[in-house]
Amino acid sequence: MLRDVEEDADAARPGNRRGRRSRREILEVASRLMAERGYAATSLSVLSAETGLPKSAIYHHFRSKAGLLTAVMEEGLHDFFAAMRAAQAQPPEGGSPRERMTWFLERTSEVFMARQEFLRLHMILILSAEAHEAEVADTITKVRTEGRVLMNHMIRSAFQDEDPAIAAAVADELEYLGIAGFDGGFIAMQADPERDLLEANRRLAEAMVSLGEATAARLRSQ
Numbered sequence: 001m002l003r004d005v006e007e008d009a010d011a012a013r014p015g016n017r018r019g020r021r022s023r024r025e026i027l028e029v030a031s032r033l034m035a036e037r038g039y040a041a042t043s044l045s046v047l048s049a050e051t052g053l054p055k056s057a058i059y060h061h062f063r064s065k066a067g068l069l070t071a072v073m074e075e076g077l078h079d080f081f082a083a084m085r086a087a088q089a090q091p092p093e094g095g096s097p098r099e100r101m102t103w104f105l106e107r108t109s110e111v112f113m114a115r116q117e118f119l120r121l122h123m124i125l126i127l128s129a130e131a132h133e134a135e136v137a138d139t140i141t142k143v144r145t146e147g148r149v150l151m152n153h154m155i156r157s158a159f160q161d162e163d164p165a166i167a168a169a170v171a172d173e174l175e176y177l178g179i180a181g182f183d184g185g186f187i188a189m190q191a192d193p194e195r196d197l198l199e200a201n202r203r204l205a206e207a208m209v210s211l212g213e214a215t216a217a218r219l220r221s222q
Contacts, residue, residue: 023061025051031072035117038124039069039136066135073125073139076118081146083111091157097212101158102205108154109198112186119186144179151178159212166219170212178208 029050033042044065048055062068087107092100112119122143130136155171155178162170181204189195 022051022053022057026053026058026061026068027072027075030068031076031117031121034069034072035120035124038128039121039130040128066133070135070139072121073118073143076115076121077139077143077146080111080115080118081150083115084108084150087111088154097158097161098206098209100160101154101209101212102202104154104158105201105205106198108182109201112182112197120190123183123187123190147179148175151175151182154178155208155212158209159216162216163220166216169219170215173215174208174212177211178204181208 026047030042030047033046033050044055044058047058047068051057058068062071084107087110088104092103095103122140125131125136125140128136131140152171152175155174156167159167159170182201185195185197185200185204188200189197
């Protein structure tokens with residue numbers, strides 16, 4: 001109890017509140033600049049100028065530029081997938097596989113549109129020289145792994161009327177295609193802002209369900 005009181009008092013101190021605000025500001029500015037310029041082009045000098053905070057404040061909170069990138073991506077990862085789970089919390093109970101898959105990909109498109117900075121930075125990192133650095137590679141792997149798990153869940157849910165083993169097999173076979181389709185659609189939208197990501201992902205849902213139905217039929221015949 002005494003520890004809780006001490007922690008509450010510590011958190012209420014003006015210096016600590018300023019520290020939390022400066023950390024939050026650095027994260028927000030770093031996320032924006034890295035998404036616009038890339039990791040390599042976002043120097044600590046630029047961050048210092050944009051935030052109005054000295055470099056020492058950045059080192060105090062994050063120890064290094066790589067530590068700052070990890071914090072940006074970890075927070076973005078948490079927020080992105082929390083938003084995705086919230087958007088998909090109440091899937092339709094009935095309907096066809098096509099209708100269910102379309103519903104899932106429509107909700108995913110909405111989250112993609114609302115979290116563009118995180119996704120843009122993720123794509124830039126994948127294509128950058130820094131992608132081979134251990135800390136950056138680990139961060140990329142976390143995003144890709146969680147994305148595949150979520151896509152697998154969406155496909156299995158779309159084919160929930162099938163035998164569970166068949167639905168799982170369909171999801172395992174198509175999850176990579178689903179992720180690749182979303183990656184491509186998002187990059188195409190960055191190149192051509194007039195492109196309708198929602199419509200593109202409705203087409204992706206149609207293609208995935210057609211392939212999934214063919215896969216399920218093949219598995220049932222074995």
